[in-house]
Every structure is written in C-alpha cells, then in structure tokens.
Amino acid sequence: MDVTGTIDKETQRKAAMLVLAHAETAEISALLDAIAQPEHLDLRTPEHGLVMLRGRIGGDGAPFNLGEATVSRAAVRLASGEVGFGYVLGRDRVKARLIALCDALIQSDAPADIVDEQVLAPLRAAMLAERGRTAAEAAATRVDFYTMVRGEG
Amino acid sequence: MLTTIADLPTGFADKVFAAQSTFRAVMEAMARPGSRQRVPADTGAPAGLMRGAAAIALTLFDHDTPIWLDPQLGHAAAWLKFHTGAPLVVDPAGASFAMIAEGAALPELDRFSLGSNEYPDRSTTLILQVDSLTEGCVYELRGPGIDGTAILRAALAPGDLGDRLAINATLFPRGVDVVLVHDDTVVAIPRTTRLAAVED
Numbered sequence: 001m002d003v004t005g006t007i008d009k010e011t012q013r014k015a016a017m018l019v020l021a022h023a024e025t026a027e028i029s030a031l032l033d034a035i036a037q038p039e040h041l042d043l044r045t046p047e048h049g050l051v052m053l054r055g056r057i058g059g060d061g062a063p064f065n066l067g068e069a070t071v072s073r074a075a076v077r078l079a080s081g082e083v084g085f086g087y088v089l090g091r092d093r094v095k096a097r098l099i100a101l102c103d104a105l106i107q108s109d110a111p112a113d114i115v116d117e118q119v120l121a122p123l124r125a126a127m128l129a130e131r132g133r134t135a136a137e138a139a140a141t142r143v144d145f146y147t148m149v150r151g152e153g
Numbered sequence: 154m155l156t157t158i159a160d161l162p163t164g165f166a167d168k169v170f171a172a173q174s175t176f177r178a179v180m181e182a183m184a185r186p187g188s189r190q191r192v193p194a195d196t197g198a199p200a201g202l203m204r205g206a207a208a209i210a211l212t213l214f215d216h217d218t219p220i221w222l223d224p225q226l227g228h229a230a231a232w233l234k235f236h237t238g239a240p241l242v243v244d245p246a247g248a249s250f251a252m253i254a255e256g257a258a259l260p261e262l263d264r265f266s267l268g269s270n271e272y273p274d275r276s277t278t279l280i281l282q283v284d285s286l287t288e289g290c291v292y293e294l295r296g297p298g299i300d301g302t303a304i305l306r307a308a309l310a311p312g313d314l315g316d317r318l319a320i321n322a323t324l325f326p327r328g329v330d331v332v333l334v335h336d337d338t339v340v341a342i343p344r345t346t347r348l349a350a351v352e353d
Contacts, residue, residue: 043161044236045168081159 009107016106016120017099021088023123025095031119032098038111039079040101046074046093072096082107162197164211164236171195175212179332182341187294187303189286192337199229201254203282205334210280214239214250221248221265221277225255245277253281256310262317265329273326276344284308286335296346304351305340307333315348322347 020028048070055066073087074097084104086096102119105111165171171194178190198207214220214237221242222230229252230241242248245265253259259281268276289308292315295301311317314331321328321344328344342348 041163043158043163045164045166047168077159083158 012112012116013103013106016102016116019120019124019127020086020099020102022127025092025098027123027126028095028098028102028119031122032101035111035114035118037101037105038108040076040104042074042097043077043083044073044075046072046097048072048091048093074100076100076104078104078108080108158231158235161232161235162199164196165208166195168211171208172212175208178339179209179212179341182332182339183330183343184298185303186296186298186341186343186346187292187305188340190339192339194337199232201226202229202232202252203334203336205337205339206252206280206282208337209332209334209339210239210250210252211236216240218249219247221245221251223251223253223255223258225258226252248277249275251277251279253279256281256283256314259311259314259317262320262329267320267324267327267329270327273328276327276329279329279331281331281333283310283333283335286333286338286340291351293349293351294342294346295349296343298343299346305348307335307340309333315350318342318348321345 049072050068051071053066053069054063056063069089070091071087071089072091072093072095073085074093075083075085076097077083082104084100084102084107086099086101086103088096088099102115105115174193178192182188182190192205192208194204194208196204196207196211198204202210210220210233214233216238218239219242220233220239221244222233233239234241239250245251245260248266251265259279265277265279266275268274285308287306289306292305292307292309294303294305309315318329318331325344330344331342333340333342
C-alpha cells in the first residue's frame, strides 16, 4: 500500500472511531448484523481494566493523576489477517468487541465500503441529527444581553 | 522475521475461569511438591511454548512481572507482550519469571534473582519445559508438603538440575522455585523441596 493509501486508511479508522464511540451498542449491533461478516475470532477477548487519567491545570501546568476510569477493550482478527481494536470508556464489553470488529472490517479492502455505507453512515447521520437537535434546543432558549447605555438615548 | 500482530495466536478462550483454574493447579502443585497437576488449558500458544507454560504465563504474568526468555523462546516475546503486557528483561537477575524451553542451556541458577533475606519472595520463578513428566530418571523428593518422600519420574534437563538446586538448601530462605511443565501437566519444586536422583 502506498503512503497516501495508508494515511487514508488511518483517517478512515479515526473517523469511524469518532462515530462508533458515540453510538449505542444496540444500534451498532443491529447494523452490523444486517451486513455479511467474514470469519473472525477474538484475538483478545473483551475485558475491563482501569486507565489512569492525567490532567494539567490550565492545560499547560504540571501533569497530575486525576483519577482512574474504567475502560473495556477487545481485539478481533479477521480470517484475512486484519486486526481491529476497540477501546471504550465504561464496562460495555459488547460494544468494545463490536467496535473492534468494525475497525478490522474497515481495514480490509472489500467490506470497508459496505461498513462505511451501511453501518457508519446511518450512525453518523444519527449523531449529527442528535447534535443538531441539542444545538437547536439550546439556541431556542438563548437570551441576548444588551448593555444599556446610560444617558441620552 | 518479526511476528506481526496478524500472526499472533489467541490467548485463553475463557479468560476468567481459565486463569482461576490454572492458578489453582499451580497452587496445588506448589503445595504438594512432586505431584502432577493438570492445567485445564484451552489456550492458543506460540510455537515452542507448551500449552501449560502458555496458560501459566497468561495467568501469572502482568506489567509488574519482568520476564526472561531463553533464546529458544525469543519468537514468543510478541505473544507474551500482547496478552500479558509483561516487560522482557535481558538480565535474568531482574526477572520475576524465567521461561526455559531448552533446559540444557539453563544458565547457572545464581544468575537468576534469589531474593533477599528480607524479601525472599522477590526471587525468580523458573518455568522449565521438560520432555516428560512420566518417563525418565527417578527422583526422590523430600520437604514440606510431602509425607515422607515423593517419587518423581521425569526427563529433566539439565541433567544435574538436582545438584544445582542444592543452592536452595544453602541459601534458605533465599532461592529459586521451579515449575516443570510438559504439555498441560505441571510439577512444582519449590525451594523447600530437596531433590535427589535415585539409581534404578
């Protein structure tokens, strides 16, 4: 694969993660079930763990340990060799595995477009619609404050 | 050629129960030196690593346990790293566990960590793959956990393992614990056990 091809794949995987991380487990599952899935196995069965969250005061201060967060992760390998990884905040092991499967599918050539069209596109649309709805709700309650100028009007 | 992630064998099929039963088997083996325990291991393993040894690795190794691999097991490093996260060390003295596939090339035992008198538990535990735990030379075992003597028939390499383990008697409470593995069977020789070859 040429360099641009690799970068495109990376971008595509990142974009997919952005959508999948915000999607509901049931939705991903339903959409994935609807498409043909190649043979795959769990390279790393889904598991929970803790990650240390680090913070910096003001974004540029000295780093400190903020606290630990629960994370679930999984790795799935397709019969054709592609390995996908899924990490999600929380204890949703099923979601971690589904994300790993999507990640693996995106890396393989043929199913990538199918996944993009039939799984990611609806999820992306739902995510954008939800964001648009929340933004509209917030906008409807917006209050503009004007500074009254004292003196002659 | 380096092993890529696409070629890695899987780990335990059922992580929690497999790790629990493997732990139990190793604990029983340590409590009754010389007894054969079966590791119920439904696990993938890289070439050269026996199922039992792979199961022990998946159960006991983590990022806090530096491990040392003998040169024969170099290609298993990627698998161990992926599934256990354990760091590899070059110096056996810094290892919590050492995995040995080729017993004949076992380094001198004092090159491993022997622990300190304050912390004897900080020693290296050797996981030694052997050719057989049912055939071969006869050894007589004595020590805590054994009522009188226990007989172990095994093809041990190196051949002078019994003599080498004599340092466990001299150094006590320091010393190394050894876990012998053949396929999915394990036998432990903790540092309190005295091993003597018996003439047939």
